[in-house]
Amino acid sequence: MKVIFIKDLINxxxxxxxxxxxxxxxxxxxxxxxxxVMATDEALKRLISDNQETLTxxxxxxxxxxxxxxxxxxxxxxxxxxxxxxxxxxxxxxxKQISEKLNTLGYDIDKKxxxxxxxxxxxxxxxxxxxxxxxxxxxxKIQVVSS
Numbered sequence: 001m002k003v004i005f006i007k008d009l010i011n012x013x014x015x016x017x018x019x020x021x022x023x024x025x026x027x028x029x030x031x032x033x034x035x036x037v038m039a040t041d042e043a044l045k046r047l048i049s050d051n052q053e054t055l056t057x058x059x060x061x062x063x064x065x066x067x068x069x070x071x072x073x074x075x076x077x078x079x080x081x082x083x084x085x086x087x088x089x090x091x092x093x094x095x096k097q098i099s100e101k102l103n104t105l106g107y108d109i110d111k112k113x114x115x116x117x118x119x120x121x122x123x124x125x126x127x128x129x130x131x132x133x134x135x136x137x138x139x140x141k142i143q144v145v146s147s
Contacts (some may be wrong), residue, residue, distance in 0.1 A: 005067055007136060018047075072102075072140045079145070081093075109130060120142065
C-alpha cells in the first residue's frame with residue numbers, strides 16, 4: 001500500500017513523502033493516527049498543489065528577507081552604555097537587546113536568528129551575523145558608545 005505522510009514520523013517518513021508500506025501497518029497505525037493518508041489520485045493532486053503553494057510562499061519570504069538584509073546592511077545600530085575604566089562596559093550587549101533595537105526600527109527579527117561570535121563588552125564597532133532565513137544570511141554593524 002502506498003501512503004503519503006502528512007506529519008513527520010521519526011525513522012519512517014517526512015511530511016509530503018510517498019512510501020510503500022505493509023497494509024496492516026498503513027491502515028492500523030499510520031492512517032489511524034493521522035500520520036499518513038492513502039496515496040490516491042486526489043491525495044497526490046492535493047500534495048502537488050500544497051508543494052507548489054509552499055514553494056511560492058518560501059520564494060516570497062526569501063525576497064522579503066533579501067530586501068530587509070539590504071536595508072539593514074546599510075544601517076548601523078548604536079548602543080549607548082555606561083562604562084568604567086578603559087572603556088570596559090558593565091555587562092554586555094545581548095541578542096535580546098539587538099532584537100529589541102531592530103523591533104523599534106520596524107524589523108521583526110527573532111533573537112535566535114542573531115549570532116554573536118564574541119562578547120560585546122567593550123566600546124567599538126562590531127559585525128553581527130543574522131540568519132534572516134535558512135537561505136538568507138547577512139551582517140549588520142553595531143556601534144557601542146559611552147553615554
